[in-house]
Amino acid sequence: MATISFDNTENAFAYKSDKDLSRAKFLFNTMNYPFFVPLGTRITPILVKGKFPFINKLIRDTIFKQFVGGESLEATKVTCELLKKYDVQVILDYAVEGKEGEANFDHATDVFIKVINFAATQSNIPFISVKVTGIARFGLLETLNEAPRLRSGVHDHEEESAELERVKDRMYAICSAAAEKNIGVLIDAEDSWIQDPIDKLTMEMMAEFNKEKVVVYNTMQLYRHDRLEFLKLSHKIAQQQNFLLGAKLVRGAYMEKERERALSKNYLSPIQATKEDTDRDFNLAVRYCIENINSVSTIIASHNEQSSMLGYELLKGKNLPFNHPHVHFSQLFGMSDNITFNLAKEGCNVSKYLPFGPIKDVIPYLMRRAQENSSVKGQTGRELTLIKREVARRKLK
Ligand SMILES: Cc1cc2nc3c(=O)[nH]c(=O)nc-3n(C[C@H](O)[C@H](O)[C@H](O)COP(=O)(O)OP(=O)(O)OC[C@H]3O[C@@H](n4cnc5c(N)ncnc54)[C@H](O)[C@@H]3O)c2cc1C
Secondary structure, three states: OOOOOOOOHHHHOOOOOHHHHHHHHHHHHHHOOOOHHHHHHHHHHHHHHOOOHHHHHHHHHHHHHHHOOOOOOHHHHHHHHHHHOOOOEEEEEEOOOOOOOHHHHHHHHHHHHHHHHHHHHOOOOOEEEEOHHHOOOHHHHHHHHHOOEOOOOOEOOOOOOHHHHHHHHHHHHHHHHHHHHOOEEEEOOOOHHHHHHHHHHHHHHHHHHOOOOOOEEEEEEOOEOOHHHHHHHHHHHHHHOOOOEEEEEEOOOOHHHHHHHHHHHOOOOOEOOOHHHHHHHHHHHHHHHHHOOOOEEEEEEOOOHHHHHHHHHHHHHOOOOOOOOOEEEEEEOOOOHHHHHHHHHOOOOEEEEEEEOOHHHHHHHHHHHHHHOOOOOOHHHHHHHHHHHHHHHHHHO
């Protein structure tokens, strides 16, 4: 039986002009230089604060253009429309990070609601993503995380402080706007030492808004050795409380930081011992969600070709429609077009995670992308090979 191929570069890069392709090739090549990314990720945040116009222009024309949709919500429209031509959907992400203070949290809430309203006017933006640290003080989440733990793994007995109430109100405002406009809200997973209150808040929102359809999704980081169990537990709670579970599956973006903290504070690292363990749990989570497709809606958020293929093959093997509303695939904008566009061609629900925000505010996001793409063995090697192959194919035409 014929199957999908993630090697088809013609599909993968059909949306890119020759110029776009050579810019991407230059960028991924540059990120491959051994000292470039370690040095760049240290000095770029400082240089950006220095407000040198040429630095901003350099960033805007290179890494920003590759990984970000624009500096404003309106600016993302061009990219959203381009993706739509290829049946690719969008998860819109207001990527401003690291801003604290009640005024900033209220402002971010307003922006999230604006993003929802904008998404509702476009036919290919089914989701927005939300970082709870964008609407809550990191220190508050840390304190809540320390509160006594229930057997379920979720904390209880925290003081229902006015500050926490305001966080809940913000979450509620975002989720109810989304429910009204039929847009999904994906709550990002963050550092393990603030994750329990994020999980708890998200479960509360799911219980409220996921009765008839899935509006709210939590994120499970399968690089944590406890998250497969957590996924199953979340499902059990959802069934007991009669709501649908939304589960975005990721491997996890903060591995080094997690390991270093565990080592320095002398506690057991929450991270799996090996990459194989992470891969195993991620794939088991994909299987679990698709096996429970009636009560779990999943987003397979990954650049891993085996995991994406597994999702596709499971749908096919079970004779489920590729565009089943409870299975969605997603890759970050600027990465793994070979997965996104080939899945879209097959009729799967697939999206690009498209961040936007002013350059100075999306630097942490960009630095994570640079780090992720700096190893020749890893993603960059694969991206470069595919880009070079497509450049060669076009030359032969
Ligand atoms: C749409 C989308 C949304 C995302 N949202 C989030 C989010 O909310 N929170 C978040 O943390 N991340 C998020 N990510 C990032 C994601 O967690 C991964 O960092 C990234 O996608 C790389 O993993 P991969 O599945 O693509 O595949 P791969 O490239 O196969 O895997 C790389 C990942 O494997 C894990 N890994 C690598 N080496 C080891 C090792 N030695 N031991 C154990 N594990 C190892 C790490 O998680 C690493 O990032 C998101 C990604 C996407 C595409």
